[in-house]
Amino acid sequence: MANLPQDVGREAVQAKGWFKAHRWLLLRRASQLGIIALFLAGPLLDIWIVKGNLAYSYTLDVLPLTDPYVLLQALVGGVIPEAVAIVGVAIVLAFYSLVGGRVYCSWVCPVNMITDAAAWLRRKLGIRGTSHASRSTRFWILGATFLLSAITGSIVWELVNPVSITLRAILFGVGLAWILILAIFLFDLLVARDGWCGHYCPVGAFYSLLSTWAPLRVVAANREACDDCMDCFNVCPEPQVIKPALKGAAKGIGPVIQANQCTNCGRCIDVCAEEVFRFGNRYSTDPGIDTKPKPVDQVQPTSS
Amino acid sequence: MAESDSKSRGMNRRQFLSTTLKTVCSVGLMGVGLGFYAQRANSLPPMAIRPPGALPEEDFLSACIRCGLCVRDCPYDILFLGQLGDDIPTGSPYFIARTGPCEMCEDIPCVKACPTNALDHSLTNIEDARMGLAVVVDQETCIAFQGLRCEVCFNVCPIRGKAITLDMQHNVRSGKHALFIPVVHSEACTGCGLCEKACILEKAAIKVFPRDLAKGELGQHYRFGWKEKEKAGKALVTPDVEHQYNLPEGVRYELQGEGLIIEKKAEAPPQDSPFSSNPLDTLNRKNKEPN
Structure with missing residues (x-):
């Protein structure tokens, strides 16, 4: 029954129609491109809504937003920032603690569009080979970037950070940034599946820490409808997060995807023809929404 | 971890240690490489000038989060962010005087925009800037x-x-x-x-x-005699004796560049000058006597 990676979403399109099978993808692209457009409207059209970039931005001359990761590196390097920067960090931390830190990765980060494109092409071309680096490498890199900031007293990671370099290339001039972007694309396409975002990016690692307690989660609410087509595993950039929620019923694991690496991208919801997944909250396991699937679990043996 | 997660439960200690060690070593190697790269990449070429109020370079690089707000708020658009491939630390702001100098705005908007004090907010008078x-x-x-x-x-x-x-x-x-x-x-x-x-x-x-x-920079031990004298209000060694020239009466010598001054000249009665009061005569005379 398992589908080939190149056929991801085919059944969903047949069952739900193209738009419903791409709903979250389209929304995410709108969000990612919309953010870039907002930043670009200033310099290109002289419409100043947002100034700056993802490290720090100032919206409508009232709302500061600061990237907590870069500011933390500065703090480690011994910097005392202005009050606006701290307010900006507080707002960002609050937001991502609610919706999930890695929403930054799938709904905001411009590199995501590049690595998604590489993953799509990888599926279409049927490239199977992948390097077997550990997905926890990114956390070691995250630690290393803080260590480097502390030792050198400068924000070393920003010299090479593809996330900020990519957006800065779009907003402030490309330079040789396209080489880095192309390198990441080719790496993800040919060397490792979900290579950059899934294994190495310390920005994603940092934001996944914010995901740990976030209430907004993808829930495999209808998991007994799963027909093992593997589409969600094939499309998911962090497939290891799905298994416990989708297949854990027997072990008594709830249907909520609890792993903090889940980016809340919603592609699993899109590509599932059986409509197993939906957005819910992390407490679904306890009383609330989970009441629906749980009785079915218990009923199943008797009814079948 | 898709594969390794399921394996990790069955993974023995040796496997766990070896994968962890492998990861730590490669990240460590990356860190060392990045550290050395940073040392080289963090040097600023002399023609790139930081915006007003920038902290000393080393502090600046730890404080600047590369947001580009100073670039956006500069009304003369002279500031740029270092791009990958430039000699300038990636994403940090600079200007090139020859093509776009700082116009020294009195309200210093670039400094006000900086969220991390990498451009020092204590700079309020642009004339105190030392770019x-x-x-x-x-x-x-x-x-x-x-x-x-x-x-x-x-x-x-x-x-x-x-x-x-x-x-x-x-x-x-x-x-x-x-x-x-x-x-x-x-x-x-x-x-x-x-x-x-x-x-x-x-x-x-x-x-x-x-x-x-x-x-x-002058050596710390250096002292200029005349400045010390001025500070003390008197000569600090043996008192100076005023130098006397042995010159004929009515003539004195000016040390500051004028040289010999014959004071009598001023007193001398206006004899009839060899020069005519009509400048044309002087010109005509010069033409006749080539020299």
Whole structure:
């Protein structure tokens, strides 16, 4: 029954129609491109809504937003920032603690569009080979970037950070940034599946820490409808997060995807023809929404 | 971890240690590489100047989060962010004086925009900014040194008459003209670069350099006798004896450059001059006597 990676979403399109099978993808692209457009409207059209970039931005001359990761590196390097920067960090931390830190990765980060494109092409071309680096490498890199900031007293990671370099290339001039972007694309396409975002990016690692307690989660609410087509595993950039929620019923694991690496991208919801997944909250396991699937679990043996 | 997660439960200690060690080693290697790269990549070329109020370079690089707000708030659009492949640390702001100098806004919007104090908010008077120091680097091409009247750098200087003055010197070549030599004073120069931009040469003879590159430093033990004397209000060694020239009466010698002064001249009654009061006569006489 398992589908080939190149056929991801085919059944969903047949069952739900193209738009419903791409709903979250389209929304995410709108969000990612919309953010870039907002930043670009200033310099290109002289419409100043947002100034700056993802490290720090100032919206409508009232709302500061600061990237907590870069500011933390500065703090480690011994910097005392202005009050606006701290307010900006507080707002960002609050937001991502609610919706999930890695929403930054799938709904905001411009590199995501590049690595998604590489993953799509990888599926279409049927490239199977992948390097077997550990997905926890990114956390070691995250630690290393803080260590480097502390030792050198400068924000070393920003010299090479593809996330900020990519957006800065779009907003402030490309330079040789396209080489880095192309390198990441080719790496993800040919060397490792979900290579950059899934294994190495310390920005994603940092934001996944914010995901740990976030209430907004993808829930495999209808998991007994799963027909093992593997589409969600094939499309998911962090497939290891799905298994416990989708297949854990027997072990008594709830249907909520609890792993903090889940980016809340919603592609699993899109590509599932059986409509197993939906957005819910992390407490679904306890009383609330989970009441629906749980009785079915218990009923199943008797009814079948 | 898709595969390794399921495996990890069955993974024995040796496997766990070896994968962890492998990861730690490769990340460590990356870290060392990045550290060395940072050392090289964090050096700023001398023609790139930081915006006003920038902390000393090392502190600046730890404080600047590369957001580009200073770039956006500069009304003259002179600031750029270092791009990958430039010599400038990636994403950090700079300007090039020759093509776009700092116009020294009184409200200093770039500093106000900075969220991390990498551009020091205690800078409120733009004339206190010390972005660099203008230096007349090439006396061989600066046309003021050739005896031509240029003075463009002197005139465009926003702290006119203080940061750059014109030092009058004797023109040895013509023998009778003055040289108006531009002299930069480091206690007033902000390093804005307007002089470098305005220099009329193909390549500027006056350039803004980072202060620590441009400034010399006197040995700590050095003392200038005349300054110490001024401070103390008297000579600190044996009292000076006023020097006396042995000169005929009515003649004295001026040490500061005028030389011999014959005071009698002033008293001398106006005898009939060898020169006619009509300047035309003088001209005509010169034409007759070629020399």
